[in-house]
Structures are given as C-alpha cells and as structure tokens.
Amino acid sequence: MIPIAYWRNRKLYTRLIGSRCKKCGAEYYPPVKVCKKCGSTEIEEKEMLKTGTIVSFTKLTEPPVDFKDYAPIYLAMIRLDNGILVLGQLADAESEEIKIGARVMATIRKWTEDGQSGIIYYGYKFKII
Amino acid sequence: MRLNSAILGYGAYVPKYRISTEEIARIWFGEGSGPNRMKAVASYDEDALTMAYEAASIALKMAKYPEIEAILVGSESKPYAVKPMGSILSDIFGFNKILGVDLEFACKGGTEAVQMISGMITSGVIKHGLAIGSDTAQGRPADDLEYTAASGAGAVVLGQPNGNEIAKITHSVTFVTDTPDFWRRPKEHYPTHLGRFTGEPAYFTHIMSSVKLLFEETGYKPSDFNYAIFHQPNPKFPVEVGKRLGFTDEQLKPGLLNDELGNSYSANTLVALNAVLDVSKPGDKILLSSFGSGAGSDTFVIEVVSKPDDDDYIPLREKLKKYVEIDYATYSKWRNKIIR
C-alpha cells in the first residue's frame, strides 16, 4: 500500500465513511461526487451502518503479496443494513460458521504493514456475530 | 486525592483465542502447566490499537457517544514506539479537538489513564474523556511469564457526575518507588524480570501501601466495600493480597479472571472492573487497586450509581463462554515468535 493514498482514504477504511445524496437520499460506498440516481452534485459524507449480512464469500489460499502471511483469508460481499454492498475481509472466522446469510459487524483490524519500520494499515473487517 | 468523576460507559475486549498453559508446558517441559489454566491470545491481525478500539467502542456506545476531549491509552505493547494510539483512535472515533496520548507503566498504564482523566474532569478542564488500557503482552518463550502474558483491553468513558452515571470515582491514591522487578529496554522484544523479587518487595508492598494510604486518607476499611479488585498477574497473588488486607473471598471472586484469561497487563484491572460492574448493584462500593512493575500501585474508590442503559450490551462473562483454543504453532506464528 501507499501511505499517502491510505491517509487520504483513512475515513473510508476505518469508519466506512461513504456519501449520501442530499437531493434523493441515495447512499454510496465508496463515496461518489455525483449521484448515480439523480445526477445531483449535492453530496454529503455519510457513515455507513456497521452491521450487515454475508451475500457471498470466497477463501483465498494465495492472497496478494501484502496479505501473504495471513493465508488463508476470507473475502466476503456484505450487504450492510442500509442496503449498500461492501467487499471486506472476515476476521476471526472459522470456516464452519461462514455462510451466506450470516450476520456480521464491522470492526477494525490490521490489514497489512510496510515491513518492520513502515506504516501499519488499519481498516475495517467483518466479524460474524 | 479526592476525585469527582463518573463512569458513563465501560467496555472490555478479550480476543477469541486461548492457549492452555498445558500446551505451553508441553512444548518447553514435556509436561505440567502454568499457575493459570489458559490465557487469551490476540489474532494475527490484532494489536493493542485494534483491541483498544473494540473495548472503547462498547464503552462509547453505552455512554451514548459524548464529545470526548481526551483519549489516554495505557499500554506496554504500543504498535508504534513513536506515534500514539491516542491520535489514531481520535481519528477513528472522529474526535479531533482532543488530548490523545499514550501512557506506560507496565501493568498500570490503564488505571493511570483513569486517574488522569478523572483529575481533568474534577478540575473542570474537560467534560468527557476516554481512558483505555490495552496490551498484547509478550513473555519470552519458555520464561515463567509466557504462561500468563496475555492480550486484552478495557475502557471507561468518564464524565461529570449528574446522578444518572453508572458509577462515581470519589478517591484515588498512588504509591510509587524505584523497584527493579520487571523492565524492558528499547528495541528488546521481551521484558526481563527478577523472578521471585516480583512478589514481596514489588507486588505486595506496593498494593498494600497504596490501599493503606487510601484507608488513612478516607477512613474506609475493607468491610465498607462490596467488591475488591487487585491486579492479577497470576491467580494466587490477588487472593493473597486481599487476605492480607482483610478482604473476604466473596469480595474478590466476581473480579477474578486470571485463571481463564491470563494477565492482560494494562488492561488487567479494567477488564476485572467490567466483570464486577456487570454484577454490582446501585449503592455498592468497589475498591480497585492496580500494580505496575517498576513499581507502583493506583487504588480507587468507585461507588455504583445505576445499571447501564444499553439494550445491546452483553455482560463480559457471557462473551467469555465462546472461545477457540489454538496450539503453540499457531500462537508462535500469530505473535511473531518465528524467525525468518
């Protein structure tokens, strides 16, 4: 990861800050500049709900290089309770409890780190509740 | 010192994973076990910051998210040697007009945070603060400390008493000396300790001194308290120090967690406080005394005012029923004990 890009997006990664259209109320994550539904540019920051349901998931036994030491990792599509679809890792997940329809809650975990001397990248992951 | 602060929310986080001390003994000695049955182990993607976040989230929700003006985090296992967790948490929780800093005093960093924020509230400098103790404690492989050095976090949201708080903190005393019972030099991965020296001149002397000083200042005696919490480096010490000071097993038992969780250092007494607040009733009095090697002890008088108002809250001992045991190999990988 790139420290400056992470810093710019830290609210997205740690607080799930997306956006909401002031005109029609549509919500987005990741945030948008223009509403895809009504075309309005009157957009405000909106923190997403932190609870949701697993819609789909996969197990990565050979994840990308930044996550290599943590294999296997589970990636899931989560339908948040405000309707938004988010992709995220599952934390503390035992394979037998990972199911479509399982309830999850967002928490913060270490995503990866730039070696021993670099930045630690924290961000959301989902825990099965 | 007299204090006038209130606990508006509390929370504790214990990671999902445990290792048994039989498993640790199997690797190093072939048989036997430690003084405790198990200890809590943070997962590979957890550290003192993520656990502090978990505990603080529970406490902030219970307190209904007041505007926090100070976040102090006690820890001896900060993820960054330089760069405070207080700053990272201020951004995560969205409180940027804040004093955000970390404290270290071996196992008593967490209670120092409670004491300092209570002081700022008592003096009127701030209205609300968040005090956290969080550690992924490391014991050198095969060292006695490896049986107990555990992970966990405890947090309290503090504010001004208004009659609706969960509890009031009315008094605190600290006793500190230079006692070389346990330390860690810069860049060392594991702490060093003087074995048996950690008992009499360190743990017992400091806790007993600070409790006795508090009794002198306040006029309280052991029978004035419904519960007593003493730092728990192992299952035996808190029971022994309680007995020496004149407390009964009934006063101690609700807070005793070392046998199943080990010693989560800066989080130790704050996690125990969570367990006690879960069962205490309005009007109860709690004595809490921490110990930090080096050495010192903070003792507090806590008066319970009301039960928490949070429908989603799950009591700590309920959450502890669900855990997963891991073996020494997994523990070694997760806690960075494998050389590559």
Ligand SMILES: [Zn+2]
């Ligand atoms: Zn719109």
